[in-house]
Amino acid sequence: MREHVSRSLGLLPAIALVIAAHQSPAQDPARGYQFTPVLHSVSYAGVWRGQAQLTLDQFLVKAKELGFSNVEVVAKRPHLAPLDYNAEGRKRLKTRLQELGIKIVCIAGYSDFTAGSEKPGIPSAEIHAIYVGELARLARELDAPYVRVFTGYERPGVPFDVQWGTVVQGLKMASRKAAEYGVTLVVQNHHDIAIHPDATYWLLKEVNEPNCKAAFDAWSPALQGINGKELADAVRKMAPFMAYTTVADYVKHPRYRYDLTLVNYIKQDDVVRAVPFGTGFIDYGAFFGAMKQIGYKGYVAYEMCEVLEGGGSVENLDRTARKFLEKFNELAK
Template sequence: MKLSVSIWSVHEKVYNKEMDNIDFISFCHDNGVKYVELLDNFLSPDKIKDLKRKLKEYSMEISSYSINNDFIQKNEVDRRKQVRYIKESIDIARDLNAKFIRVFSGNEKTGIAFEDAKQWIIDGFKAVVPYAEKNAITLVIENHGLFVGKSDQVKELIKAVNSPNFKSNADVANFLLADEKPLDAVKNLKDHIGFVHFKDFKELPAGSNGYKSLSGKIYQGTVLGKGEVPLKEIIQFLNDNGYKGFLSIEYEGMGDPIIDTKESIEFTESIIL
């Protein structure tokens, strides 16, 4: 398996202008990481040449180019815009030599029926997968939100889209938000996983601030290995089932993102197979 780190792990630093993509790449290089996951909302077109130059200097690669599409749009014109957005993102990923694009389904909105939203998601991805196939890019859908939070929902969507270039981005901690055991969810998706977000959550007392699960439990991100996700067991299962792809660390805790991401890298290196 190949160790990657997502720039989302240090998003606080990026939003505060304390770090940019180049700084993040250097941070990963300094900590022995050869692959980085970048986000489109942090990428400026005029900086791509500098970014590619830095990657070449360090002999590093982009594991995934992650975007923030949303097919839950009442207006068909807006849904078509999302299709165009993903196609444009495929062009950028190709330019960056990234083989994966993390995608979302969309966010729940008032006044939109669940079944309508499901069909829009399916139709949207069916419209873009031919372009992904043509450009040798694999779209990986993250288990996130109401529509594809559970592993069965992810599997149903993948089967409906029916493309070798549309797979699961198994976010191992997010399954807790769907009240699903992470290892069970990974086992359920074993034939469909194209990319893995390696992340850990811990449960907080009721009434705390944090991510709320479907049943109302409250979770907060933590340093990898200090939460409730059975990360060692997940790695063992993936290895036993022939997964050779990326494990992309996505730290979402409340501590210092630099210190905690370093600790998360060290932990993952100690258990990776």
Template sequence: MSFTNKIGVIVDSFGVGVTEGLKKAKEVGADGVQIYAVSGEMDPAALSPAKRKELRSYIEGLGLEISALCGDLAGHGFQDETANPEKIEKSKRILDLAVELGTNVVTTHIGIVPDDTSSRIYDSMQRACEELGVYAKSMNAYFAIETGPERSAHLKSFLDSLSTNGVSVNFDPANMVMVTGDDPVEGVKLLKDYVVHTHVKDGKQLRPVDPRDVYGFLGYGAMSHEKIAEMAASGAAFEEVPLGEGTVDFPAYFAALQEIGYKGYLTIEREVGANPEEDIRKAVAFIKSYKGK
């Protein structure tokens, strides 16, 4: 299997801040980086035009590019219509920042898409995603929903209901096997028209789990990355593990991405583990071993 996709790393996975994380990404052999841009030093509100320019030239000076920004606002995604105006506004500012930094992808969680398409929550999510999709499309960019909270066939039907592909997919195979038990290979084929960014992560499900316990749901509980990482580390229902140690069939996953003509980044995410740098270094080597086949 010979493919030319570039390898990305989520800077925040190193846990050492943006500047040091960028250096480490270069050291482990990545071509690009994904960066959280929600709060702290990467909050769009905290980055003046001069700082944005400085950051972009620093990244380019390292010989890296940005594969995507992460604009995940946690909570209930876009399920709560009263919170949506503020979240939509913030998402747009993150997309503006992404484009200024040289990428056209912002990944996010929108909340679990309800089964009941006539429900108020479904309507709130649909209207929010329609507005964000139109905005992204006007800039030739994408808000990319991370896979995992619902099965891919249901996510596809939701995306098909929008007027543009400005809201697309950040494909994460581990989330699928850990939470819904969905098949990533079939998922890639189903969502082929929407995949604009991917994560390379591995995991296994230890017992069936209610997606609401992981990703939250309006009236049920909220989502936070800390909570997901804690669950993935505890191994109570599922476990995130180093690449090749879980149930993601990587030869078939990479082959499916090639089959649909995916040319974007393969971005490594490591949310748990005592030595993320070592795990990420091994993950880069793991992907490269397939690139040469």
């Protein structure tokens, strides 16, 4: 009996963690903010060196096992590629989600509105607007409120303002198409165009579509040297557009190249590696503090999308996802 009780008590921390994932103190409606944890399927997509790859169904089962009831899903292979899901496939997926008690809250699109912009005859903005529109259709059929989009990578040899204008035009068209399905686009600060917080804010004002919002992350400004108080200021500025955020944590490893003629090392750009949430250089205390100040009520997605401390085994990914929930519940209080 004593052994049985001891084993039962040993399970309490794990049980408490699962309960916390569903009943975080941040869910208290009396508070002025509300943070809901989300697991991004890129965390199990096999996209980086050594990372395990799960099928979409395996990922959904994994999310439930870890204590997540909300997920963001990669809208490409090996997960939710629109090409692989016809009407019947989407119905089956929706039924499966209901069986598991899992909700897809965001479809992760992979747009690059400036792709082909060096060729004037290629309708880059239209092509990506159609693509995003199809993702919005998919989102509606799966009851997902958001589609995550990117801006565009900067192309050499093309005037910057031409590329900026292409992104604005594309986001406008994509937003209007998404509106037909009752879906909101969230622009992640990920690609080159409008990557600085001030530029992101300007871009969204210029697009000026009611369903085009910000998926504003902390890691991107932090890599640009915007951290601590400056990061908090950026969150406060983004408040009118803030609708979604994705978190991850990183460390920087200095790099040097040996120069034989100098008998010395020349400094190169740092390489960035992923580490468990809360153990890297990004000031998430400042970020979450500012999110509380602006009264953010929404989703906080966690992703493991780069080479991770401990490797890419399922066991390490699971362990790191659980650590995220622990730190998330601390920050969300």
